[in-house]
Amino acid sequence: MILLLADCIIVPGEATPYSSASILDPNLIYPDTDVVRFVQYQFNNGSDYTNITAEVNGPSTEQQIQMVKTAHQQYGKQNMTHALSMLAYNQSVESVTDGIQHVPDNGIVLVELIQRILKQGHSPTLKKYFAVSPSSNRTLDHAETNAQHLYQAGVPLIAGTDSVGSLNMNGSMVEVPFALTLHYELQNFVNIVGMSSVEALDAATRDPAKWHRVPDRGSVEVQKRADLFMLNFDPLVNISNTLDIHKAWSAGREASQLYDPAQVKAVPYPATLPDN
Numbered sequence: 001m002i003l004l005l006a007d008c009i010i011v012p013g014e015a016t017p018y019s020s021a022s023i024l025d026p027n028l029i030y031p032d033t034d035v036v037r038f039v040q041y042q043f044n045n046g047s048d049y050t051n052i053t054a055e056v057n058g059p060s061t062e063q064q065i066q067m068v069k070t071a072h073q074q075y076g077k078q079n080m081t082h083a084l085s086m087l088a089y090n091q092s093v094e095s096v097t098d099g100i101q102h103v104p105d106n107g108i109v110l111v112e113l114i115q116r117i118l119k120q121g122h123s124p125t126l127k128k129y130f131a132v133s134p135s136s137n138r139t140l141d142h143a144e145t146n147a148q149h150l151y152q153a154g155v156p157l158i159a160g161t162d163s164v165g166s167l168n169m170n171g172s173m174v175e176v177p178f179a180l181t182l183h184y185e186l187q188n189f190v191n192i193v194g195m196s197s198v199e200a201l202d203a204a205t206r207d208p209a210k211w212h213r214v215p216d217r218g219s220v221e222v223q224k225r226a227d228l229f230m231l232n233f234d235p236l237v238n239i240s241n242t243l244d245i246h247k248a249w250s251a252g253r254e255a256s257q258l259y260d261p262a263q264v265k266a267v268p269y270p271a272t273l274p275d276n
């Protein structure tokens with residue numbers, strides 16, 4: 001994986017330079033970086049795919065195009081692009097990346113761009129709702145509306161797991177614990193985006209396996225990796241039932257042996273978020 005820049009979900013205003021993130025050389029690129037060599041360096045050292053962080057003050061559109069091209073043409077590998085802002089969405093579509101992570105939260109994606117995403121056939125989209133910040137255009141409403149538009153247009157959406165621990169959401173601290181976020185994402189898919197429960201479950205299982213080209217998992221089949229939940233109640237009746245877990249297995253091992261529920265600080269979601 002190429003990690004260009006650290007993920008940053010909440011920013012005070014919109015233009016926090018990503019170069020201030022705690023990622024060190026050689027995983028940063030600059031305006032004069034030879035990005036082809038950069039991608040070669042990462043793949044020659046065993047990366048499975050490229051992961052470009054497109055952001056304000058991030059790599060230029062031309063650099064992104066070159067990186068995606070190198071990944072694809074020289075290595076036959078995938079390119080994924082993190083894009084939270086309208087600018088980054090434009091760039092990631094321009095670069096013909098395979099997948100875009102997140103939906104923009106600082107504006108409404110134009111119908112023309114959605115049509116291009118569909119036509120290029122390259123963009124399963126992970127959506128997240130973490131980005132709200134006062135005195136900026138980053139709102140939950142933008143993110144939710146964009147996710148609805150993408151879904152209604154037929155763009156494949158897959159569930160994201162993005163978890164950042166504690167974060168400052170408009171002045172109050174919110175816990176975003178690992179693993180629980182995936183369940184919340186499914187609830188959002190059903191309750192906000194308008195998916196059926198079956199579509200939401202596929203978006204967390206077989207669809208990501210397909211889009212990330214990991215054929216050994218994603219469905220319950222002989223020879224596939226046994227990452228399984230056994231639930232107490234049917235998630236097709238109520239998607240929130242994915243949280244009512246009776247047993248879990250990771251690669252065939254019962255997960256209760258590996259995991260301490262006391263370590264998890266759950267918070268209601270999205271009840272603790274600002275409701276704009």
Ligand SMILES: *[C@@H]1O[C@H](CO)[C@@H](O)[C@H](O)[C@H]1NC(C)=O
Binds near residue numbers: 001005008052080101
């Ligand atoms: C790619 O990087 C972004 C930003 O660091 C991160 O949010 C995302 O989870 C990464 N995705 C993958 C598939 O590695």
Ligand SMILES: *[C@@H]1O[C@H](CO)[C@@H](O)[C@H](O)[C@H]1NC(C)=O
Binds near residue numbers: 041044045
């Ligand atoms: C792999 O990374 C090392 C540094 O960790 C670097 O010296 C080497 O040149 C890289 N290999 C290739 C083939 O790019």
Ligand SMILES: *[C@@H]1O[C@H](CO)[C@@H](O)[C@H](O)[C@H]1NC(C)=O
Binds near residue numbers: 086087090
């Ligand atoms: C994205 O592209 C569209 C169409 O080219 C353009 O109208 C819009 O201003 C761009 N938005 C940003 C933030 O770059």
Ligand SMILES: *[C@@H]1O[C@H](CO)[C@@H](O)[C@H](O)[C@H]1NC(C)=O
Binds near residue numbers: 014135136137
């Ligand atoms: C929000 O968007 C409006 C209209 O696109 C723009 O005029 C304004 O400057 C933006 N505000 C911020 C803080 O980005």
Ligand SMILES: *[C@@H]1O[C@H](CO)[C@@H](O)[C@H](O)[C@H]1NC(C)=O
Binds near residue numbers: 240
């Ligand atoms: C689904 O379950 C949740 C959690 O128990 C509950 O808050 C919600 O009202 C239920 N939804 C429906 C449609 O029954």
Ligand SMILES: *[C@@H]1O[C@H](CO)[C@@H](O)[C@H](O)[C@H]1NC(C)=O
Binds near residue numbers: 274
């Ligand atoms: C942020 O908090 C302030 C003060 O509590 C509130 O007035 C404002 O509506 C909140 N902003 C958002 C975007 O929720």
Ligand SMILES: CC(=O)N[C@H]1CO[C@H](CO)[C@@H](O)[C@@H]1O
Binds near residue numbers: 068073078079095097
């Ligand atoms: C610019 C470029 O080569 N993009 C490629 C990214 O990967 C997808 C799927 O492998 C290709 O269709 C794009 O051409």
